[in-house]
Amino acid sequence: MNDTDGPTRMPFGPDPIYPDWILPVDAAMLQYGIIDEPLFFIPDEPAPEGSPGSEGSSSEPKDPYHVVNACYDYLLNLRWTQVYEDLMSRITDEVFYVMFLNxxxxxxxxxxxxxxxxxxxxxxxxxxxxxxxxxxxxxxxxxxxxxxxxxxxxxxxxxxxxxxxxxxxxxxxxxxxxxxxxxxxxxxxxxxxxxxxxxxxxxxxxxxxxxxxxxxxxxxxxx
Ligand SMILES: [Zn+2]
Structure with missing residues (x-):
C-alpha cells in the first residue's frame, strides 16, 4: 500500500501469453489454500484516449488512477477479514521459523x-x-x-x-x-x-x- 507507483500484480491463470493479473496478497492466500479463487481482479485499464477500437463512449472521462484506487479500496477492506488474519498468522509462523535460526x-x-x-x-x-x-x-x-x-x-x-x-x-x-x-x-x-x-x-x-x-x-x- 506504500507503493506510490501502484500495486504490484502477478500473472495468474492457465494462459501464460495472456495471463490475468492478480494481487500478490491473493496469490499468497491461494498458495496457502486459504481461498479457492482470487477475491479481486485488476479492472481493465482504460484504452488510451482517441484510440480506435476503444469500447464504450470515448467521450467518457477516463480515470488514470482507477487500478490504483480499486486495489487500494480492496486492500483497505481486506485488512479486517478473517482470511487476511489467517494469512498473517501463516506468514508470521514461517518468518519466525526461518528467523529463529539466525x-x-x-x-x-x-x-x-x-x-x-x-x-x-x-x-x-x-x-x-x-x-x-x-x-x-x-x-x-x-x-x-x-x-x-x-x-x-x-x-x-x-x-x-x-x-x-x-x-x-x-x-x-x-x-x-x-x-x-x-x-x-x-x-x-x-x-x-x-x-x-x-x-x-x-x-x-x-x-x-x-x-x-x-x-x-x-x-x-x-x-
Ligand atoms: Zn563457552
Missing part, C-alpha cells in the same frame, strides 16, 4: 527493540496498566524472567547443545536446561528483552565473562 538477525532485532525499552519509565504507565510497571526493575530495565521450558528447549536445540561462543559441548551435562546457560544477547541491563528471540546458549565460563557487555552474537553455525 542469531545475528535476532540480535539486531533485539538491539533495535531495546531502544524502545530503554525509554520506558516505570511510573509512566496509566493506572489501568499498573501491572506493567511490575515488569521493570528500574526505568528502562526489565526484571529477569526465568525462560519457560519451551523457550529453553528451542534455544538448546537451535544452538545444538553447544556454547555459541567457545563451542563447548553442553549436551552431556545433567543440567543442560539449567537457567544459567541461557544468555541474553542484549543484556537486560542494556534494556534487552526477556524474549526467546534474545536468548543464546553459553557455557558458564563464557557467560560469566560476558556479564553486561553487548557483544556480537556468535556466527558459529553447525551444518
Amino acid at each position: 542469531r545475528r538477525a535476532l540480535a539486531n532485532l533485539n538491539q533495535f527493540l531495546s531502544g524502545y525499552v530503554g525509554e520506558i519509565a516505570s511510573d509512566g504507565f496509566d493506572p489501568d496498566e499498573a501491572s506493567l510497571a511490575d515488569l521493570f526493575v528500574r526505568d528502562g530495565e526489565l526484571k529477569r524472567v526465568r525462560p519457560p521450558m519451551w523457550a529453553r528447549r528451542a534455544v538448546f536445540y537451535r544452538d545444538r547443545g553447544r556454547c555459541t561462543a567457545c563451542g563447548t559441548d553442553l549436551s552431556g551435562l545433567i543440567d543442560t536446561l539449567s537457567v544459567g546457560n541461557y544468555n541474553h544477547m542484549v543484556p537486560l541491563a542494556r534494556s534487552g528483552l526477556n524474549d526467546v528471540t534474545n536468548l543464546q546458549l553459553l557455557c558458564e565460563n563464557c557467560n560469566s565473562q560476558k556479564s553486561d557487555k553487548v557483544e556480537d552474537p556468535s556466527n558459529r553455525y553447525r551444518r
